[in-house]
Amino acid sequence: MSLRRTLALLFSAVLLTVAAQLLSLSTAQPAAALGNGLALTPQMGFNDWNAYGCNVSESLIKSTAQAMHTNGMQAAGYSYVNIDDCWMTHNRDSGGRLVPDPAKFPDGIKGTADYVHALGLKLGIYEDSGTATCAGYPGSLGHETTDAQSFASWGVDYLKYDNCNNTGVPAQTRYTSMRDALAATGRPILFSLCNWGQENVWTWGAGVGNSWRTTGDISPSYSSMLSIFHSNVGLASYAGPGHWNDPDMLEIGNGSMTATENRSEFSLWAEMAAPLITGTNIASASSDTLSTLTNSRVIAVDQDPLGKQGTMVSSSGGLDVLAKPLANGDVSVALFNETGSTATITTTAAAIGKTGASAYTLTDLWSGASSTTSGTISASVPPHGTVMYRVAGGTTSGGGTSVTGELHAVGAGKCLDVPNSTTTAGTQVEIWSCNGGANQTWTHSTSDQLTVYSGSAQMCLDAYNNQTTPGTKVEIWPCNGQTNQQWTLNSNGTVTGVQSGLCLDVTGAATADGTLAQLWTCNGSSSQRWTLA
Structure with missing residues (x-):
């Protein structure tokens, strides 16, 4: 076994021990991010429950996806079309698998997913971490592996996982079981925890899901929106790229909410870096509703790659x-x-x-x-x-010019890493599975340096030998204040060298552990997008 692998295993063991200790404390600290490479900015999409309740169907999901495709929502960043409760039959099949209701979904979930994917959108589905869903359909408690395999085989991209009929099993246990089952499928599935803000989910949710509900259900009224805002706004320290506080779905276009109140909800959710999941009738949405939901300037605040909750x-x-x-x-x-x-x-x-x-x-x-x-x-x-x-x-101060955290490579779902935690000057940096180590913890300083380690061991991210040509290696070197050690974090997610103007790039757009980083001509690809948090 290599030194690197041995160290990784030892580090994992230490993390598990520390995590167990933290869980025993009444004032637990925020957990490390899940690290599945998803939701590096808050997810955006649609869910049918608020407008339709149990009246979900294949035709509804398809018509909604088509509307999002043509009315500007998809172009504005909305990518998930999510099915909520009541999509299945009341009994599993003889193999213990969930069965899509053939009357509601004649082409099955797979056929619906294929349609949605063909439009360039993604499909989400609903299940429950108890014995039954909130509407009384089969739950996933005790069936996590089988159900996760079904979701993956159908092409599901998102799971909203509810909290009804949970038989008193601790939420973290139930949600972690499904997390592991989803990971085992090998399919990237965004995991949205819907346990209503119970059991201080924000203190452990980051290591389990990509977002977690911080409150009970929202309703389409100003008073409900205001109450949920107050519950969510104080939890900023727990949120960041890949792990978000979720104050529930948007009620814009529903109930008694006025146009002014709709804009307030959208503003506040964006300011709180919340998932933007709309729950209204998209196909017949008013122009005012659509203009609110597609305001690009407000969306840019929600989707800002720094990932700070206001x-x-x-x-x-x-x-x-x-x-x-x-x-x-x-x-x-x-x-x-x-x-x-x-x-x-x-x-x-x-x-x-x-x-x-x-x-x-x-x-x-x-x-x-x-x-x-x-x-x-x-x-x-x-x-x-x-x-x-x-x-x-x-x-x-405390903004985009002085930030410490992991530097996530968006395309690969990995972290910028100093190999083997070395402090040897001239070592070229790489991407590696995120593990929270000191060799993956970077600080973007007020002088635009990207530093790793601290004290006498501190090193700067450096463009080799002051070179400014595509393919220049990116290494660690003692900090010296030169422009080849200055980096700009841009709003589009790129990191550019001040001296060269080139982008920090994952060589060959590869995703494997150990792929080296370099400078390359900026081209807008995901291999040149990064988030630091």
Whole structure:
């Protein structure tokens, strides 16, 4: 066995021991990310439950997928078309497998998935971690392996896993069993935990699923939306690329929600880096509903590759200010008026972490209008409304210019890694399965360096010998302040060398452990997209 493999096994054993100790503490810390390469930005899509309840069918899913394909939603980033409860028969077959209701799904889930995939979209499905689903259909408790194999064979891309009829088995046990069963299939399946915020799921959810519900079910009313916002907004420290707090599906277009309240929900969910799963009738959605759901400026905040959930800067008398640092150094600010009367909400550039400029540019993310300010950020906000700005200029403390975490290679689903944890100058970096080690922990500093290790062992990511040609190797080298050690984290997920202008690239777009990193001409491929968190 190689030294690398021995160290990896030892490290895994240590992690398991530490994890067990942490689970015994009442103040558990956030778990490490699942690392399946999915949901590096919050998932976007559709789920049928809010608008249709149990009235799901193949025709509904297909018509919704077709509508998303043609009405601008798919182009805006919505990729999942998710089936909720009631899709199956009440009994398993003789082999113990789930059976799609032949009346509702005459082509089966596989046929439905094929149709959705042909449009360039992905299919999601629902199951439950108990003995029965919430609507009384067979649950997956005790059938995790068989059911995961069925989902994979059908071409399912997403599993929403509910919490009904759980017989008192701890949630972490039940959800971990399905996590392992999904992983064993070899098919990438986004795993959405729906245990209603019970058992402090945010403290362990990152190691089990790609997102987790932080609350009970939402309903299509302002009061419900407001309550869920308050429950979710304080959990920012637990979220990041691949693992998100989920305040439940969007109710935009449903119930008694007004256009102003719809825009507030969309703004707040984006500011909180929440999954954007719409639950309305897409095929007959109004132009106002569609324009809200496809606002590219707001979506860009939700999908920002830095992966930070916005936090509450101030909240007084129902007048809230939230700030979310973005990958390019901008900050998204949401001014939310919870009250029933128009109010002026004010904050400052300094309060949201911006300093060092005589003027800052404010872009209103709903109107698109731009303005400048010397530091005051203020707006008259209607009742239940939200004004959302993108603030540019100066430097950002705690934002996109000073971040520590794993540098995830999006295309490969791996992490940028120093081989064998060496500290030898000139060692070329590679990608490797994410493991949370010090050799995979990078800091993007205020001077645009990407550093690894700390203290006397600290090294910088370095373009070999100041070269600026495609194919230049990327190595570790003692930090020296030169421009071949400066890197820009861009909003599109690329990492560019300040000296060369070339992109940090996984050689040959390969995905195998040990593939070397290099500089290459920027081309927009997934092998040049990275997230640091």
